[in-house]
Amino acid sequence: xxxxxxxxxxxxxxxxxxxxxxxxxxxxxxxxxxxxxxxxxxxxxxxxxxxxxxxxxxxxxxxxxxxxxxxxxxxxxxxxxxxxxxxxxxxxxxxxxxxxxxxxxxxxxxxxxxxxxxxxxxxxxxxxxxxxxxxxxxxxxxxxxxxxxxxxxxxxxxxxxxxxxxxxxxxxxxxxxxxxxxxxxxxxxxxxxxxxxxxxxxxxxxxxxxxxxxxxxxxxxxxxxxxxxxxxxxxxxxxxxxxxxxxxxxxxxxxxxxxxxxxxxxx
Numbered sequence: 001x002x003x004x005x006x007x008x009x010x011x012x013x014x015x016x017x018x019x020x021x022x023x024x025x026x027x028x029x030x031x032x033x034x035x036x037x038x039x040x041x042x043x044x045x046x047x048x049x050x051x052x053x054x055x056x057x058x059x060x061x062x063x064x065x066x067x068x069x070x071x072x073x074x075x076x077x078x079x080x081x082x083x084x085x086x087x088x089x090x091x092x093x094x095x096x097x098x099x100x101x102x103x104x105x106x107x108x109x110x111x112x113x114x115x116x117x118x119x120x121x122x123x124x125x126x127x128x129x130x131x132x133x134x135x136x137x138x139x140x141x142x143x144x145x146x147x148x149x150x151x152x153x154x155x156x157x158x159x160x161x162x163x164x165x166x167x168x169x170x171x172x173x174x175x176x177x178x179x180x181x182x183x184x185x186x187x188x189x190x191x192x193x194x195x196x197x198x199x200x201x202x203x204x205x206x207x208x209x210x211x212x213x214x215x216x217x218x219x220x221x222x223x224x225x226x227x228x229x230x231x232x233x234x235x236x237x238x239x240x241x242x243x244x245x246x247x248x249x250x251x252x253x254x255x256x257x258x259x260x261x262x263x264x265x266x267x
Contacts, residue, residue, distance in 0.1 A: 007054060013044045022059040022207045023051060029067040045097060052104055058215045061113045061207045062131065063200050070119025071143035071178075075260055078149070082253065091247060092240075095154065099236040102156045105130035107229050111210045111218045115203035117196045122146055122174075125189070126155025129164075132218055134189070135203055137196035140181035147175050149255045151246040152239055159235040163225070164188055 007023055009016050016025045051060060069076075084090050105112060105127070114128035117137035122144040128134050146153040152174065161170035165187060173179070173187065184190045194202045210218065246252050 007050060007056065009047055011043055011047075016047065018057065021057050022061060022204075023057045024061050024063065024204075026063045027065045029065040045100060048101060048104055051110070052108055057110060058212065059111045059113065059207045059210045060108070061203050062115065062128075063203060064114070064116030064118075064120070064124065066118050066196070068118050068120065068124070070121050070141065071145035071148075072119075072263065074121045074123060074143075074145040075256070075263070078247070078256055079260070081247075082256070088244075088248075091244065095240045095243065098154055099233070099240070101127070102130050102236060103229055103232055106156070106222075106232055109219060111207075111215050113203050113206050115199045116140065117199050119143055122153035122157060123155055126153055126157040126160070129160035129189070130156060132222060133191050133206055135192045135194060135199060135206070136181045136184065136190050137199050138181065138193055139196070140184075140193075141178055142180075142184060143178050144174070144176055145259060147177055148259045149246070149252065151252075152242050154239055154243060156232060156236060156239075158239065159232050161189070 007016060007018055012028065014025050014027050016023055018024075051057070081087055081091055111133075112131035113133045113135070114131040115135040116124065116128065117140055120136070120140060120142050122142060123146075125142050144153060152158065157174060158170065161173060164170070165173065169187070173189075181190065181193050185193055192202060
C-alpha cells in the first residue's frame with residue numbers, strides 16, 4: 001500500500017492543499033461506496049496522522065462535499081455491510097478507525113473548522129462536532145437514520161452533544177430523525193449559516209482570523225471545556241457495543257428493510 005507522506009493529497013475520500021499555515025481539505029461524495037475498502041480507509045488515516053504531527057500548519061479547514069445523500073448514504077453503508085462475508089470483522093475494523101479519527105480530531109493541536117451543506121447524516125455531523133467551529137449552508141438538513149434503525153449514530157455524538165446541550169437535550173436530539181440548519185444554530189450545534197455559494201468563503205474567512213495567538217487561545221479553551229480524551233474513548237467504546245448488539249440482532253435487518261421501503265416510497 002502506498003502511504004501518503006505529504007500534506008497535499010488527492011484520494012477517493014478527500015483532496016488537501018496548503019495555503020500558508022492553513023490546510024484546506026475538501027471532502028468527496030459517495031463515502032459509503034469506499035467505506036468497505038480497508039486499504040483506502042487506511043490511506044485516509046495515514047494522512048490524518050501526518051496532519052497531526054506536522055508543525056507546518058496551525059489551522060485545518062474541512063469543506064464537505066455538496067453531493068451527499070444524507071440518510072440514504074447511511075442505509076447504503078449498512079446494506080453493503082450486511083452483504084459482506086466479513087460483516088463482523090469489517091464493522092469492528094471500521095468502528096476502530098472512526099474511534100481513532102474522533103480521538104485524534106478532538107486532541108489535534110490545530111484549530112479545526114468544518115463547513116458543510118446539503119443533506120448531512122448524523123455520522124458526518126458527529127465528525128464535525130469534533131471540530132472547533134462549524135458552518136453550514138442555508139437549507140441544510142441533518143438526517144438521523146440511526147434513530148430510525150433503533151441505534152445510536154457513530155462518531156462521538158453522545159459525548160459532544162451532552163457537553164454542548166446537557167444530557168437531557170442531547171438524548172432528545174439523538175432521537176430526532178431530521179432537523180434543519182436553523183434548529184442546529186438555535187441549539188448551538190453549528191456556529192454560522194451562510195448561502196451555499198458562500199460556504200467555502202466563510203470558512204476561509206474564519207481560518208484567516210486564527211493567527212498564532214488566537215490558535216493558542218482556542219486550543220487552551222478546547223482542553224478546558226471538552227478534551228477529556230479518556231472519557232471520549234469510553235463513550236466511543238460504548239457506542240461500539242450498542243451498535244454491534246443492534247446490528248447483530250434479527251430486528252435490525254427488519255428495521256433496515258422497512259426504512260428502505262419507506263424512503264423508496266417517498267422518492
